[in-house]
Amino acid sequence: MVDVVILDAETHHDLRVIEGSGSQFGENIQFAPVLATELRQLVLEYPVLFMKNPETGKFGLVVVLGAKPDENRYLEADRWQSSYIPIHFRRAPFLAVQSASDGSGSGALAIDLEHMRISRDRGTRLFDDARQPGALLAEARRLVSLAMAGVRPTERMIELFVERGLVVPWRGTEIDPGSAASLLYAIDEQALAELEQADLGDLHRGGFLQAAFLVAASRGHLSRFAVPT
């Protein structure tokens, strides 16, 4: 369940957020959504793939965290073993909602009241007694705007990749994606190598050519999930 509301100092003055990481916060997931703007850090440690949203059919960018559903091998004893943690985890339980219904307009900081990190008696307070935002909230605001700023570039990047025929169904065997199997896609390295001059130029201008190579290369990290034979 999710219950997303716009954050408001009056109504939410007594809310607290439990920090830390682990399965108790729903971090044991096999795939996590990520942004094109995070790629540079992500690809050093995680395999990055594309995944279709089963409700809309639209592509998103994901990192693979586990070898099977509900598994996150980057977490050990409630501690992340990787040096970079995707924004998706760091911003929780905060997110942005579009103020205008058409998706334009700037985002307002919102919070998921059903999130496992929300509490009234434990954790870090969002507002002080004077109902002024504390440090945690300032950081949340920063992360949420980073996330917001990454949405359009991510969409644009994937659109371009798809248009140029660079995206193909993922047919690997390193992980068992369960019911997500038919939703996973990867960069077609052959197609990437055979791009025409004009396409190369278009991708390069948007800064997406390098991104394509990064995503393609990150696939190598999948080998860490393969069962040793």
Added chain:
Amino acid sequence: MTQRVRHIVVVGGGTAGWLTAGTLAAVSRSQRAEPIAITLVESPNIPIIGVGEGTWPTMRRTLRRMGVRETDFIRSCNATFKQGAKFARWVTGDEQDYYYHPLVLPQGYFETNLGLHWLEGEKQQSFSRSTCPQEEICEAGLAPKLITTAEYDGVANYAYHLDAGAFAEFLKAHCTEKLGVRHVLADMTGVRAAENGDIAAIETAQAGPITGDLFVDCTGFRSLLLGGHFNVPFRSCKHILFIDRALAVQVPYPDPDTPLASHTISTAQGAGWIWDIGLQSRRGTGHVFSSAHTDEGEAEADLRRYIRATGGDDTHLSVRRIDIEPGHRERFWAGNCVAIGLSAGFLEPLEASAILLVEISAQFLAEQMPATREAMEIVADRFNRTFAYRWDRIIDFLKLHYLLSQRTDNDFWIDNRAQASIPDSLKELMQLWQYHPPSDADFDRAVEVFPGASYQYILYGMGFRPECGYDAPSRAAAREADRYFERNRQETRSMVGSLPPNRDLLDKIARHGLQPI
């Protein structure tokens, strides 16, 4: 001097004209360093026929080859998914009487022949239900794919229903903007003949003479070039297929969320049948009938009754009458002119074969494009033989639907079973199927218009039983067949459990689109 084919003139801008122009342009642009120039001439005064809204799965290939995005096509052409046809009241005329001609082949079609095994034992449910999942998918009102399925891919095989008027506009924009087709709005007034009788140019009222190396006649029923200039005689088949009139009408939905059938519904009437095609925002329906067996007033009353009985409001509808001459030209290619579309011929739209013929004619032309005027003789001869054969098979296949009816409520049905009205080729097939079930091996061509499977669906769907039974299968063959029947039960369950309602998927496509991959 060899005269190379460098410029093709398509006359007519209906479904046939634009599909032909688009196919020729797309294939030539992808294969040649110097593509063939294509001009489409269309009258600004003569409207297209504007009916013809059911297609075949081949349309997916046709559109994709032209470089059309499926999402754009679905959004622009009011299009929906079609998973075959449901024939209601064709056998006995009872209310419960129906059968399906689905688009999915029977299970194990290339390994075994389930026709035989179904007759041996699986008869508790219909042949199509026993052998493929599509009847249940259609009865449940489900789409053939998911929002996550790529454009032109399907979970179950599918074709489209589309708005004919919107389709021509959509193709026009695509052909002129993306494929370099030149569009000339002008009325053709005559033909300037070359010495050998070929068309040197067509004369037009607004744009003067337009020359070309090859002319494609897409002028509709008028057949201005093939029938007019070349005088190729028309071969009627009204003695086989009696239907010669259509009353067409567009019916709005009672509300925008009305569930959408994902198949064409064809309901037999006293002297013909009613088609019912669900588009996103309206239904297209119509009554085709034999004027020798009923009159127009009665046919219209039947149509209105049908519309009311299926939840429509018939009070503000304008019914359009179209006269049909069933049959085709004796040849389709004469001199430097080939006819595609209604100009080549027309048969009642029982199996939506008209647009299919346009697609495969355009494909033939694109793939075997004669390089010179001299080569044209050879290609023309092949084209003529191939399509004469195809028209004959379609006539046989349509007649089969009438042959197996048991209706006696009108002479229309009784006359349809008269021996004199049945082509010899069909009589021979019916004889053959007394001894073995239909299969692809019963037909001549590698690529048949209707595969053996289609004959199975119609024959067994309509209750055909061989008089003395087929030879009993071996135990091993029977076990193999049982595995296919079981596989079908599983596939049916899983598809019915996972596919979304047809309307839901189309709404999602309107909002999110489908992905190209």
